[in-house]
Amino acid sequence: MEQIIVGVDVGGTAIKMALITPDGKLVTKVQEPTPVAQGEDGILQKVAQLADELLCKHGYAKQQALGIGVGVPGPIDSRNGIVLQAVNLHWREPVLLRDKLKALTGLPVAVENDANMAALGEMWQGAGQGAEDLVVITLGTGVGGGIIVHGNVVHGINGVGGEIGHITMTPGSGSICNCGKTGCLETYTSATAIIREGMQAAKSGASPALATVLAEHGEIKAKDVFDAAKDGDSASLAIVDQAALYLGLALSHLAIMLNPAKFVIGGGVAAAGEFLFSRVRESFARFVPFTYVVESTEIIPATLGNDAGVYGAGWLIHSQLDE
Numbered sequence: 626m627e628q629i630i631v632g633v634d635v636g637g638t639a640i641k642m643a644l645i646t647p648d649g650k651l652v653t654k655v656q657e658p659t660p661v662a663q664g665e666d667g668i669l670q671k672v673a674q675l676a677d678e679l680l681c682k683h684g685y686a687k688q689q690a691l692g693i694g695v696g697v698p699g700p701i702d703s704r705n706g707i708v709l710q711a712v713n714l715h716w717r718e719p720v721l722l723r724d725k726l727k728a729l730t731g732l733p734v735a736v737e738n739d740a741n742m743a744a745l746g747e748m749w750q751g752a753g754q755g756a757e758d759l760v761v762i763t764l765g766t767g768v769g770g771g772i773i774v775h776g777n778v779v780h781g782i783n784g785v786g787g788e789i790g791h792i793t794m795t796p797g798s799g800s801i802c803n804c805g806k807t808g809c810l811e812t813y814t815s816a817t818a819i820i821r822e823g824m825q826a827a828k829s830g831a832s833p834a835l836a837t838v839l840a841e842h843g844e845i846k847a848k849d850v851f852d853a854a855k856d857g858d859s860a861s862l863a864i865v866d867q868a869a870l871y872l873g874l875a876l877s878h879l880a881i882m883l884n885p886a887k888f889v890i891g892g893g894v895a896a897a898g899e900f901l902f903s904r905v906r907e908s909f910a911r912f913v914p915f916t917y918v919v920e921s922t923e924i925i926p927a928t929l930g931n932d933a934g935v936y937g938a939g940w941l942i943h944s945q946l947d948e
């Protein structure tokens with residue numbers, strides 16, 4: 626009997642779900658708005674209902690489903706399948722996600738933090754393939770991270786392992802971060818940070834190119850800053866150089882601690898491509914003391930895009946089969 630895995634990525638705006646074969650092929654995927662206003666029970670019922678519909682639509686009986694892997698945006702007690710909190714879902718108290726979803730679906734459930742799940746997805750079917758030691762970083766609204774050592778996600782005692790965005794880059798200075806501190810990597814390298822700096826450059830007159838974008842579109846996107854930098858706008862180039870400098874510096878710290886084979890970088894900001902990656906590699910090489918580490922460490926783009934999460938959710942169930 627053909628078997629199938631359900632992979633789910635529950636975000637603040639959308640629930641993404643995919644059916645994935647045990648050997649990692651994505652069969653189909655759907656996306657629906659997350660009913661955040663309906664609370665944890667409403668969200669979990671939606672997940673269960675979507676899973677039933679998707680399996681049925683593609684001709685799978687319930688007993689062919691090996692389990693549901695679920696990623697959520699928040700710290701996890703992975704051993705007990707508990708989400709400690711998930712601000713974007715308005716879950717302020719711990720949610721017994723594994724047990725509740727198991728009761729709703731009758732299927733085995735595995736739970737993971739969304740950034741860690743994306744890291745597992747890239748390891749299994751994306752840019753991390755072949756590596757057992759890797760760090761996956763997502764440069765989006767914030768800066769997410771997942772650390773994998775010997776094929777296992779590093780959680781730590783509070784589920785905070787891999788929260789790379791909150792490494793302090795500039796003690797005592799820099800912008801205020803969502804975490805309440807100042808000068809975190811996220812305040813330099815996220816799309817939010819690049820947009821904030823771009824707005825400043827537009828309004829101060831430092832960047833005529835970005836001032837034009839702002840006047841024409843009423844907003845500035847991270848891509849606008851990269852495009853202006855590529856066209857030689859010096860203020861935009863300084864923003865990109867600063868983002869790359871701090872990201873490379875953070876990666877150098879991680880390389881000394883973990884010595885991974887690969888740093889896989891995804892998210893909207895990574896779409897800037899080689900223009901960004903070459904600068905990050907340059908910064909990394911500047912701060913890593915050992916030439917052979919610089920040479921052996923790949924700093925490469927993620928390849929799964931928005932599907933990394935559902936692949937990782939699939940891997941959660943897949944990995945339990947191997948045990």
Ligand SMILES: [Zn+2]
Nearest residue numbers: 791802804809
């Ligand atoms: Zn922070």
